[in-house]
Amino acid sequence: GEDVEQSLFLSVREGDSSVINCTYTDSSSTYLYWYKQEPGAGLQLLTYIFSNMDMKQDQRLTVLLNKKDKHLSLRIADTQTGDSAIYFCAESSKAAGNKLTFGGGTRVLVKP
Amino acid sequence: EAGVAQSPRYKIIEKRQSVAFWCNPISGHATLYWYQQILGQGPKLLIQFQNNGVVDDSQLPKDRFSAERLKGVDSTLKIQPAKLEDSAVYLCASSLDWGALNTEAFFGQGTRLTVV
Numbered sequence: 477g478e479d480v481e482q483s484l485f486l487s488v489r490e491g492d493s494s495v496i497n498c499t500y501t502d503s504s505s506t507y508l509y510w511y512k513q514e515p516g517a518g519l520q521l522l523t524y525i526f527s528n529m530d531m532k533q534d535q536r537l538t539v540l541l542n543k544k545d546k547h548l549s550l551r552i553a554d555t556q557t558g559d560s561a562i563y564f565c566a567e568s569s570k571a572a573g574n575k576l577t578f579g580g581g582t583r584v585l586v587k588p
Numbered sequence: 589e590a591g592v593a594q595s596p597r598y599k600i601i602e603k604r605q606s607v608a609f610w611c612n613p614i615s616g617h618a619t620l621y622w623y624q625q626i627l628g629q630g631p632k633l634l635i636q637f638q639n640n641g642v643v644d645d646s647q648l649p650k651d652r653f654s655a656e657r658l659k660g661v662d663s664t665l666k667i668q669p670a671k672l673e674d675s676a677v678y679l680c681a682s683s684l685d686w687g688a689l690n691t692e693a694f695f696g697q698g699t700r701l702t703v704v
Contacts, residue, residue, distance in 0.1 A: 575636055
């Protein structure tokens, strides 16, 4: 079955870059996603990448995908205190009805 | 555009009681999902509807959980009887059509259930 793994915690200084890593097992994944969850709030889609791409940039966010190693990363440039949240990696495949399979989340703490 | 609406936001019940959650998806979205998010974990899919039909309920504990989407719009998720381990946030999400190549899922704010 599908499995998505993430590191638990990341601490970063304001203004530095953050890199959050994720590994997944489903080789039929069609899309890979990064969601942000702030306390008491729902999940907010930050960005996604199609499985035949290896990089996507969207303002301060850069997604890198290594399909051979099934490794996904999210880089946040110039990290701000407002970026403190839990970040979830997720994957979906059309074969599995496009349901999202989530990792356990990485808690990012941005220190001033 | 209105988002996914869920109610109630919070619910506290005793074990063995029943509880129901309600979800109103974004207008026009054919696909509706219920996820369970236990504290400290990522969301886990419980059930996926396409209109009023079930696409995937393989991870729904059917001895105590039930869900319906009778008219293909609103949905309710019920737990009867509740157990302590059901304490979690129940998230509803909707998307245009699961059959399309990429269908962004929009999430509601969730219902936080505490079973005591």
